[in-house]
Amino acid sequence: MENFVNLNTWSSEAIESIIQLSLKLKKECKNNIPHELLKGKNVGMVFDKSSLRTRVSFEVGINQLGAHAIVLGSSAGKLGEREPVSDFARVSSRYVDGLVVRTYEEARVEELAQHATVPIINALTDESHPCQALGDMQTLLEHWGQLKDNILVYVGDSNNVVRSLMKASCRLGLKMRIASPEGYQFDREEIAWGEEQGFSFHTDPKEAVEGAHAIYTDVWTSMGQEEEKERRLKAFQGYEVNDDLLSYAHDEVKVLHCLPAHRGEEISHEVIEGPHSIVFDQAENRLHIQKAIMATLFK
Numbered sequence: 001m002e003n004f005v006n007l008n009t010w011s012s013e014a015i016e017s018i019i020q021l022s023l024k025l026k027k028e029c030k031n032n033i034p035h036e037l038l039k040g041k042n043v044g045m046v047f048d049k050s051s052l053r054t055r056v057s058f059e060v061g062i063n064q065l066g067a068h069a070i071v072l073g074s075s076a077g078k079l080g081e082r083e084p085v086s087d088f089a090r091v092s093s094r095y096v097d098g099l100v101v102r103t104y105e106e107a108r109v110e111e112l113a114q115h116a117t118v119p120i121i122n123a124l125t126d127e128s129h130p131c132q133a134l135g136d137m138q139t140l141l142e143h144w145g146q147l148k149d150n151i152l153v154y155v156g157d158s159n160n161v162v163r164s165l166m167k168a169s170c171r172l173g174l175k176m177r178i179a180s181p182e183g184y185q186f187d188r189e190e191i192a193w194g195e196e197q198g199f200s201f202h203t204d205p206k207e208a209v210e211g212a213h214a215i216y217t218d219v220w221t222s223m224g225q226e227e228e229k230e231r232r233l234k235a236f237q238g239y240e241v242n243d244d245l246l247s248y249a250h251d252e253v254k255v256l257h258c259l260p261a262h263r264g265e266e267i268s269h270e271v272i273e274g275p276h277s278i279v280f281d282q283a284e285n286r287l288h289i290q291k292a293i294m295a296t297l298f299k
Contacts, residue, residue, distance in 0.1 A: 036066025
């Protein structure tokens with residue numbers, strides 16, 4: 001049984017297969033062709049963190065695949081609080097055909113996968129965001145026609161999103177540069193791993209985006225870091241993705257953001273609404289890539 005906890009164990013071929021299935025399902029969706037690949041299945045959804053795109057895209061996707069979504073809200077409690085994760089895993093496995101989990105520590109999802117007898121999909125943890133990364137790869141593929149050897153630059157906090165982007169990029173042949181201020185970079189071990197893949201790490205965002213084919217950013221203050229906001233705003237000065245920063249990149253650079261965005265902080269209003277932005281294409285592709293992942297795992 002396969003799980004989708006992160007991209008560590010997923011091969012290039014498996015990821016490419018998911019993306020191709022997503023493209024097929026997207027085309028069928030646009031042409032009103034039904035694809036009830038999971039008809040009669042039941043999918044449990046656990047949300048320890050608040051959600052808009054993840055909740056709606058997964059629930060709509062489950063419905064379009066012909067399955068039934070069971071959202072476990074506050075009455076079920078946070079994963080691991082009311083009962084051991086192992087007990088939740090074994091009980092839930094008797095009821096549903098798959099579980100989608102958005103929580104804090106990735107160790108909880110790993111423990112869930114260890115004890116469950118149905119496939120588990122990580123819809124976001126503090127450590128990784130693999131569904132987002134694959135949706136982003138699909139979005140870039142649609143705009144570029146190919147992924148290999150294009151330069152993707154991430155500007156901002158070294159967080160769960162860029163960690164998954166790095167894993168996806170090394171599987172699919174993208175070149176990555178990561179620009180983060182001192183104190184907000186990955187640890188030495190992760191940087192060493194990235195450098196082994198041919199990625200580079202910077203503190204100067206203008207240097208990083210030189211000639212870039214795509215620039216990606218995310219909020220500087222993520223959920224659960226609110227008390228750090230003032231310190232982070234100061235540390236990330238000069239890291240806004242704006243027209244000035246874009247002037248250092250390729251003329252046809254694409255701009256990505258996983259949303260929600262704080263306009264005027266990590267990205268300017270002009271850029272997110274401008275001709276280089278593919279932000280809302282990204283948001284849409286969350287639906288299609290997640291359907292492809294579910295259709296592959298929950299069949």
